[in-house]
Amino acid sequence: MHIKLLFTVILILIFFLGAYLRFANLEGNPNGLYVDEASTGVNAWSILKTGRDEYGKSFPLSFRFLGSYTPPLYTYLTSIVIFFNGFSITSVRLVSVVSGVFLIIIFYFIVRSLNILKTKRAVLAGAALFAISPWAIFYSRIGYEINLAFLLYSLGILFLVLSFNNPKNLIPGFIFLSLSTNAYHSERLLSHITVVCFLILFRKTFLNKSNIKILIFGFLMYLFILIPQVLTFFTPANITRGFGLFYSGEIVRQIHKLSFLPVFLSAPIAFLREFTSQYLAYFSPRNLFFQSDPDLQRSLPEISVFYSWESIFYVIGLFVLIKLIRLRASKFIIMLFLLAPVPSALTGDPFSTQRALPLLIPVMIIITLGLDKFFQWRMKFAILVVFIFITISLLYLYRSLAVLLPNERAKIWGYGFQELAKEITKYPDKKFLIDNGRIKPAYIELAFYLKIPPKNLQDAVDQSVKKKYYLNTSWNDHYIMNGFETRTINWEEDIYKNQILVGDELAISQQQANEHSLRQVFEIKSPKGEIIFKGFETNPNLKCASQFIHGKCNNFVNTDTNF
Secondary structure, rough: OOOHHHHHHHHHHHHHHHHHHOOOOOOOOOOOOOOOHHHHHHHHHHHHHOOOOOOOEEEEOOOOOOOOOOOOOHHHHHHHHHHHHOOHHHHHHHHHHHHHHHHHHHHHHEEEEHHOOOOHHHHHHHHHHHHHHHHHHHHHHOOOOOHHHHHHHHHHHHHHHOOOHHHHHHHHHHHHHHHHOOOOHHHHHHHHHHHHHHHHHHHHHHHHHHHHHHHHHHHHHHHHEEEEHHOOOOHHHHHHHHHHHOOHHHHHHHHHHHHOOOOOHHHHHHHHHHHHHHHHHHHHHHHHOOOOOOOHOOOOOOOOOOOOOOHHHHHHHHHHHHOOOOOHHHHHHHHHHHHHOOOHOOOOOOOOOOOHHHHHHHHHHHHHHHHHHHHOOOOOOOOHHHHHHHHHHHHHEEEEEHHHHHHHHOOOOOOOHHHHHHHHHHOOOOOEEEEEOOOOOOHHHHHHOOOHHHHHHHHOOOOHHHHOOOOOOOOOOEEEEEEEEEEOOOOOOOOHHEEEEOOOOOOOOOHHHHHHOOOOEEEEEOOOOOOEEEEOOOOOOHHHHOOOOOOOHHHOOOOEEEO
């Protein structure tokens, strides 16, 4: 009884540690608001207030974010959070962080239900490693759909495991897997192939007369939840998203290299070559344990998705898994392991931790298997060794998450837009022109921080968009509303209008400022000291006074920008 109580206490402590690492300073870390988070927040608020998104579309089946289309579930859930918690960064990130906390529990139950471990210590160690996993923590703290989809997919996996003992669990398993497809694009492929491969691999267990009613009902529920996607499946909104990420250009180039072969042979060879290259990258110890995601916005600084020392137990776990290949649980783990990278391998990114997040579950199970084998060797210092590794990992995590991320990556995460919004409110009588040549779409960030009424945003867009919402995939980032305009600066005209020009460190040089009689009124820097925005006030009268030809001046001096 004493051992059971100690086990429970340690498990609860692990859970609260994982929750703290995900919830701590959620508003300020990541430091800023990424454009995808801003889009989620603005559209969730718009749905809550008006029942329409930023384009004026009533309860869309897929949200038209920044020219692409996003599954709707996260945004609708966020609108509920905003209703209770207010319109804030925390509210935008809350669904994701709650998903991350529940994932700790789900992982624990998946490992325990597989019944493949021989020591209880390994179950606790695996749960602890999942709780402090850089991969799991990072995506739990960002406010868009990835982690919610991962939660739903993992719930589906848990019920598939439970169905080995009770086939009725196939029904909630199918339901959660289908729901995950309404949260993120990767699961739209991954969930389908998971269901198919599961039934093929374990057909002797489930494809029989005694389970036929369960299977039929489960499939009907699965298909019913897919109805919203079916309605838009053949629209450009769905097609362009997939083809936009697919590496078709690289395949064409390889087909040209294989021009000595007929196309019906060179095309599949070219595809298999590119797919295999991308696919195998997700099993590389270098990518998993020693190297970060090449996209700085999708990783923690100076730390990989797993801790380097875990690679030892990853290798041990793989040997254990292969040795136990005849067990049903081993086949299930291998299935998850092989399927998880498939959606990511169909895109051009070399190693996308964002799209491959479901790989976290099987890799963590394999590492836990390695730990289980380590504990079986009955070395007296085994627990101490793992405890020391975990302690060191927490120190590295603290440095990366609490120190480096909010400072080193602030600019990448949209730091500065909140400060820019404050500058706009300081000059209520001035018009602002924000140059968007090199920055992420500014309009959605400012709409969030200025809390622009949804109706104003809806009126500022091209009104034809909502009539062909799923057909019109073109996107224009030129916005005029609430005292500001976003577009590229036109140096032939904009300097003759009374306004404040805003750009990054390269948009407006000191030479241009001197040449066009611009006066710097503010400068916004990141915590690292990088210049994010500079604001320059125009002076048309002074500019015209320095010119010999006054044609432009007659047209623009003493006139206001048409906002």
